[in-house]
Amino acid sequence: MTADYLIVGQGIAGSILAWTLTQRGHHVLILNDPTLPAASKVSGGIFNPLTGKKLSRTWKADDLFPFAHAFYADMQEQLGGDFLHDCDVYRPYRSIEEQNSYLAQTADPNIAKYVIDHTDDAKFSPFIENPYGGLQITQSGWVDCVQMLQKIEAYFVDKNQYLFERIDYKKIDIQEDGVGYGKCKVKKILFCEGYEARQNPFFNWLPFNPVKGQSLIAFMEDYSVPEIINQGAFVLPIDEKGTCRLGATYTWHDINWETTADGREYLEGKIKTFLKAPYTILEQQVGIRPSTKDRRPFVGIHPEYSALGIFNGLGTKGVSLAPYFANQFVKFLETGEEIDSEANIERIFSLYFRSK
The missing domain is CATH 3.30.9.10 (D-Amino Acid Oxidase, subunit A, domain 2)
Structure with missing residues (x-):
């Protein structure tokens, strides 16, 4: 079985990244163990531009919220259902x-x-x-994450692009022209494992703050x-x-x-x-x-293995952050267009080399 990308994990991050890649014409496989607990399954899915006791404007709100509204409205129209709820x-x-x-x-x-x-x-x-x-x-609301995840799962299952299993890191075979995983051969494996990423031997050096x-x-x-x-x-x-x-x-x-x-x-x-x-x-x-110590996402490619990437660390604002940064990540994968420096894992590559 061949594909462009293998997405590991199908929470909010994995679902939105898989959908974004598919919409851009890429062939995607999802690998996910639905028996594992996941924050996405119990998320309130709230998006809110003004938060906290001090009424702080959400980071990059002017970019994130218009993009997220358009993204979820389009996804909902294509997948059916009723998971986007605009409300004050x-x-x-x-x-x-x-x-x-x-x-x-x-x-x-x-x-x-x-x-x-x-x-x-x-x-x-x-x-x-x-x-x-x-x-x-205003410009706030919530996404019914359970329904959205079910719609994404059904979409990829219907296309025979879904593997119901837990990732086995020992089966990852990094090659010159891509990466193998069991009987699968892909260009890249993109990890969207949420809290489980702390067990990932390739990315366990990242400073999560769950x-x-x-x-x-x-x-x-x-x-x-x-x-x-x-x-x-x-x-x-x-x-x-x-x-x-x-x-x-x-x-x-x-x-x-x-x-x-x-x-x-x-x-x-x-x-x-x-x-x-x-x-x-x-x-x-x-x-x-899966929050991070600097409260910014982890998006990018492994510092040593170019066939491995990560889309994680969305924390408490996953519904707001995921569409915008999935779009950035996909553009980076396609053309090398830069990922926001505050989200790119290059900002903390020193931690990886220090841990070796």
């Missing part, structure tokens, strides 16, 4: 001081472009504590707010029946795939400070985000 983010102010601070920041044109001028605070009041009003952020995140799936009867609510924790409406995701925790210790009582208690404590509506917990989920 409503941030109720915690105090008059926070209100004044945020409103002062919206005088900056770079922030103002992502904010609604006049927010209808009254429509949120039956469900949300908002005595000081709130800020409404973050464990937990969220809750809840049911709220008669909850009719279509926007995402965010005030230290978020309420994301998943469907019109009242199913919501409540999230998320961020911890850098006890990195494992186990949910915890502490995580649930933390989330419920955060949520109750602003959510009036009663809810019932249906499920608790956990994921390990």
Whole structure:
């Protein structure tokens, strides 16, 4: 079996890279073990241009968000389904001081472009504590990652371009004109393994800083707010029946795939400070985000083996980052066009040579 590229891993990163390569006419194989836990399977998929307590503009927001919107809309049209959800983010102010601070920041044109001028605070009041009003952020929303991943899997399975197995690094045979993997011969193997990349002998020198995140799936009867609510924790409406995701925790210790009582208690404590509506917990989920120490992706080719590449380290903003940087990576593979220096793994090649 021959192909241009073998993609290892089919989370958000692998799916979007595989789709981008295919759309550009390349023959792609995906190798993935669906029995492995994956952060993409439990991701809220939120994209939001203004984040954090300080209302910081997401890195490269002016480039990322228009590109991501167009990308997911086109993918959805071609694959069918309904996984792209454009909706605003409503941030109720915690105090008059926070209100004044945020409103002062919206005088900056770079922030103002992502904010609604006049927010209808009254429509949120039956469900949300908002005595000081709130800020409404636009050009935001969420991607139903589970549905998107299912659509991508079905697409490549239908074309007999999907291998359901776990990567065996010992089977990689780097050759002068490409790379072999078992009975497959490809130009390059591109690793999109998320947290599992720490076990990859070719890329385990990269400075990952994994973050464990937990969220809750809840049911709220008669909850009719279509926007995402965010005030230290978020309420994301998943469907019109009242199913919501409540999230998320961020911890850098006890990195494992186990949910915890502490995580649930933390989330419920955060949520109750602003959510009036009663809810019932249906499920608790956990994921390990492949974040990096400098909070920038790992995109590029191995410093020694030109047949091996990586597309990883998208962290908590994978849905926002993946389309833009997959496009950059594919252009690099095709023509050598430069990858953004902050994302290119060349920025940390010294770590590889130091580890040898």
